[in-house]
Amino acid sequence: MFESILENILRSKPIVHCITNFVTVNDCANIILAGGGSPTMAHHRDEVEEITEKSQSLVLNLGNVHEVDSMILAGKKSNALEHPVVIDPVGIGVSKLRNETFKKLSQSIHFSVIRGNISEIKGIANEKGITKGKSMTKGVDANETDKVTQDNLEEVVAMAKRLSEAMDSVIAISGAIDIVAGKEKAYVIRNGHPIMAKVTGTGCMSTALIGAFCGGNPNNILEATSAAVAAMGVSGDIAFEKMERFEGGTMMFRMFLIDSISNMTSEIINGGMSIEEM
Amino acid sequence: MFESILENILRSKPIVHCITNFVTVNDCANIILAGGGSPTMAHHRDEVEEITEKSQSLVLNLGNVHEVDSMILAGKKSNALEHPVVIDPVGIGVSKLRNETFKKLSQSIHFSVIRGNISEIKGIANEKGITKGKSMTKGVDANETDKVTQDNLEEVVAMAKRLSEAMDSVIAISGAIDIVAGKEKAYVIRNGHPIMAKVTGTGCMSTALIGAFCGGNPNNILEATSAAVAAMGVSGDIAFEKMERFEGGTMMFRMFLIDSISNMTSEIINGGMSIEEM
Amino acid sequence: MFESILENILRSKPIVHCITNFVTVNDCANIILAGGGSPTMAHHRDEVEEITEKSQSLVLNLGNVHEVDSMILAGKKSNALEHPVVIDPVGIGVSKLRNETFKKLSQSIHFSVIRGNISEIKGIANEKGITKGKSMTKGVDANETDKVTQDNLEEVVAMAKRLSEAMDSVIAISGAIDIVAGKEKAYVIRNGHPIMAKVTGTGCMSTALIGAFCGGNPNNILEATSAAVAAMGVSGDIAFEKMERFEGGTMMFRMFLIDSISNMTSEIINGGMSIEEM
Numbered sequence: 001m002f003e004s005i006l007e008n009i010l011r012s013k014p015i016v017h018c019i020t021n022f023v024t025v026n027d028c029a030n031i032i033l034a035g036g037g038s039p040t041m042a043h044h045r046d047e048v049e050e051i052t053e054k055s056q057s058l059v060l061n062l063g064n065v066h067e068v069d070s071m072i073l074a075g076k077k078s079n080a081l082e083h084p085v086v087i088d089p090v091g092i093g094v095s096k097l098r099n100e101t102f103k104k105l106s107q108s109i110h111f112s113v114i115r116g117n118i119s120e121i122k123g124i125a126n127e128k129g130i131t132k133g134k135s136m137t138k139g140v141d142a143n144e145t146d147k148v149t150q151d152n153l154e155e156v157v158a159m160a161k162r163l164s165e166a167m168d169s170v171i172a173i174s175g176a177i178d179i180v181a182g183k184e185k186a187y188v189i190r191n192g193h194p195i196m197a198k199v200t201g202t203g204c205m206s207t208a209l210i211g212a213f214c215g216g217n218p219n220n221i222l223e224a225t226s227a228a229v230a231a232m233g234v235s236g237d238i239a240f241e242k243m244e245r246f247e248g249g250t251m252m253f254r255m256f257l258i259d260s261i262s263n264m265t266s267e268i269i270n271g272g273m274s275i276e277e278m
Numbered sequence: 279m280f281e282s283i284l285e286n287i288l289r290s291k292p293i294v295h296c297i298t299n300f301v302t303v304n305d306c307a308n309i310i311l312a313g314g315g316s317p318t319m320a321h322h323r324d325e326v327e328e329i330t331e332k333s334q335s336l337v338l339n340l341g342n343v344h345e346v347d348s349m350i351l352a353g354k355k356s357n358a359l360e361h362p363v364v365i366d367p368v369g370i371g372v373s374k375l376r377n378e379t380f381k382k383l384s385q386s387i388h389f390s391v392i393r394g395n396i397s398e399i400k401g402i403a404n405e406k407g408i409t410k411g412k413s414m415t416k417g418v419d420a421n422e423t424d425k426v427t428q429d430n431l432e433e434v435v436a437m438a439k440r441l442s443e444a445m446d447s448v449i450a451i452s453g454a455i456d457i458v459a460g461k462e463k464a465y466v467i468r469n470g471h472p473i474m475a476k477v478t479g480t481g482c483m484s485t486a487l488i489g490a491f492c493g494g495n496p497n498n499i500l501e502a503t504s505a506a507v508a509a510m511g512v513s514g515d516i517a518f519e520k521m522e523r524f525e526g527g528t529m530m531f532r533m534f535l536i537d538s539i540s541n542m543t544s545e546i547i548n549g550g551m552s553i554e555e556m
Numbered sequence: 557m558f559e560s561i562l563e564n565i566l567r568s569k570p571i572v573h574c575i576t577n578f579v580t581v582n583d584c585a586n587i588i589l590a591g592g593g594s595p596t597m598a599h600h601r602d603e604v605e606e607i608t609e610k611s612q613s614l615v616l617n618l619g620n621v622h623e624v625d626s627m628i629l630a631g632k633k634s635n636a637l638e639h640p641v642v643i644d645p646v647g648i649g650v651s652k653l654r655n656e657t658f659k660k661l662s663q664s665i666h667f668s669v670i671r672g673n674i675s676e677i678k679g680i681a682n683e684k685g686i687t688k689g690k691s692m693t694k695g696v697d698a699n700e701t702d703k704v705t706q707d708n709l710e711e712v713v714a715m716a717k718r719l720s721e722a723m724d725s726v727i728a729i730s731g732a733i734d735i736v737a738g739k740e741k742a743y744v745i746r747n748g749h750p751i752m753a754k755v756t757g758t759g760c761m762s763t764a765l766i767g768a769f770c771g772g773n774p775n776n777i778l779e780a781t782s783a784a785v786a787a788m789g790v791s792g793d794i795a796f797e798k799m800e801r802f803e804g805g806t807m808m809f810r811m812f813l814i815d816s817i818s819n820m821t822s823e824i825i826n827g828g829m830s831i832e833e834m
Binding site for chain 2 (some may be wrong): 817
């Protein structure tokens with residue numbers, strides 16, 4: 001599985017244009033490079049259209065709420081060029097500004113992929129009338145009460161599929177159990193380690209990597225996104241093991257996480273991943 | 279010592295709202311996570327009040343002089359909610375803009391803790407008329423002539439206590455000898471390693487960690503700040519030893535510094551720290 | 557070779573004022589510290605002149621196109637004070653904005669050193685009428701077709717010397733083969749490893765390190781720049797070896813790259829470097 005996905009990235013070395021937040025921008029650039037892409041983190045409104053034109057995909061991150069105009073310019077251009085557009089709705093629900101910014105972006109741009117934690121995705125689903133409930137997000141982390149477990153898995157997958165249909169986007173939900181859903185088909189991936197939540201930006205990095213994988217596979221967004229999510233999960237497993245071997249902590253884990261992406265092969269993914277179609 | 283301080287953080291997992299500089303923001307977020315908090319690095323003026331409202335403490339960093347309006351909005355809101363507000367006066371004395379910005383902030387916001395190097399703290403003490411002298415700061419590092427030694431320790435502690443009284447803030451001075459001073463009581467901590475000055479942002483990280491410790495212990499600011507400073511120092515000792523074992527340099531030291539915070543327990547702090555009340 | 561260059565940095569501990577991009581700013585600050593300098597990353601227009609006045613060199617990075625006014629203020633002040641000014645024309649050729657910004661900067665400021673990849677330097681040479689051709693830059697990485705090889709080396713060195721004369725700047729070209737050219741003399745350095753291109757910001761870091769080396773050696777820009785480039789190359793060799801020993805990837809390589817700069821001596825450089833005068 002995923003052989004051709006990885007080959008396409010290594011062969012085409014897609015340029016990934018990211019308009020992302022300043023907290024995790026360096027990690028995002030490095031994970032794109034590790035995954036075989038070439039990152040360009042330009043966000044000045046006077047150049048984003050030109051940059052996008054020379055790129056193969058676009059990654060938007062709601063953490064950079066200052067740059068909504070640049071995001072819209074780049075997003076519209078990407079849509080016109082039929083480049084994949086991946087959005088990370090970081091912190092949706094924590095402020096009116098973020099909710100309104102997301103709304104504005106989604107009215108102007110078609111997203112190929114939306115990747116967030118379960119609280120962020122539920123926030124969007126509530127907004128679209130797919131689920132009923134009040135967004136409970138307090139910070140940038142998922143709420144305990146929202147978390148995906150074996151018990152609510154079927155229900156969450158069904159929600160993700162409906163949201164995928166409503167938004168015409170692949171929906172990727174990160175957590176202890178990862179879900180990547182199209183309208184009719186979803187992948188459930190059980191890899192990675194809880195320590196990922198103790199490193200800032202593992203979500204942003206996942207989104208950036210999805211941008212690289214989709215940039216190299218623009219006609220196969222569901223599989224490309226699943227492969228990126230699986231690569232992150234398997235790398236998380238490898239990184240945790242190495243971290244323990246060298247008696248490190250969260251920063252050593254981050255190093256080995258990106259290192260493992262840089263050493264990733266389809267053999268390693270296939271050997272390590274636990275994936276299920278639903 | 280400090281058992282309950284650490285327990286309170288792990289139990290409450292405080293959300294720490296940081297308006298900080300873009301140089302060290304990633305390290306600050308990661309050290310807050312390592313210390314048991316949850317970082318939110320939002321700085322757009324249209325959302326900072328809402329973010330602060332959902333947080334347990336606020337960390338301001340003068341390195342981000344662009345965001346003074348956001349800092350004032352967030353600081354006033356935090357004061358109203360009685361959340362701890364921690365400020366890092368990075369580079370005070372290097373420019374009129376920073377001096378004026380600090381003045382403006384201190385006129386609008388009550389700081390629970392002010393953490394800086396000795397030159398930065400002396401700059402504030404001079405401004406408040408507590409010491410006489412000319413601020414000699416040339417860059418973001420402390421001046422050689424200002425440094426705290428065994429010889430001037432008593433004098434510096436007395437100055438810090440007076441400044442604590444004048445500002446109604448706990449004063450934390452980082453250096454070869456760390457001082458954390460309230461109006462009447464001060465802790466002197468002799469941990470850490472000179473190599474910390476060869477890594478950018480160890481000061482900012484210390485301030486961020488104080489934000490997490492105070493967020494979990496809002497009624498015990500002096501002890502929470504001392505515990506954070508001691509945790510940094512002990513982690514610096516551990517990190518230096520590990521760095522030598524693996525024949526690394528300054529970046530490996532940084533990794534092990536945050537790693538050690540992520541593995542910190544009150545047993546490790548108590549076993550490693552050299553603390554004295556003055 | 558280079559003994560006095562390194563000694564001068566360690567003795568004077570130059571303050572290096574950087575106005576650089578937010579993607580790699582942390583790595584740039586850390587490599588300046590590792591190399592013996594003291595970084596100050598201030599970019600607010602109301603303080604850059606004061607900051608530059610207290611510094612020994614200035615590093616500008618076109619990746620931060622938002623701050624052109626600050627760059628011009630700081631650059632003019634540095635020129636007046638006869639401080640070395642080093643520029644990194646990141647992404648020149650990818651957008652009209654970057655081309656115009658570079659033009660504007662070069663009309664206002666004299667650069668001591670221009671460091672870029674071959675595509676960026678060729679872009680400037682084309683603009684100055686030194687070479688004929690169309691800038692082919694698609695992203696922030698050099699184009700395959702531009703790359704310096706044994707076959708075109710003489711031609712590229714001659715171009716770099718002519719550009720050095722036209723701009724009155726030392727020209728540093730990074731790649732598999734590095735070139736540092738004055739008007740009449742050039743150094744060709746064959747160190748480093750292709751994996752450097754898989755880590756974001758190795759170019760920016762190289763520029764920052766040149767800023768530190770020139771800050772400590774303002775009267776010997778060609779040798780200082782060559783020493784910095786050689787130090788980066790030798791550190792790349794050491795870092796790759798260590799990365800393989802610990803079975804790491806691109807992020808471990810980055811750690812050991814800066815670590816090796818922090819442990820650098822003239823003995824290590826001289827023992828490891830492959831340098832040739834042309």
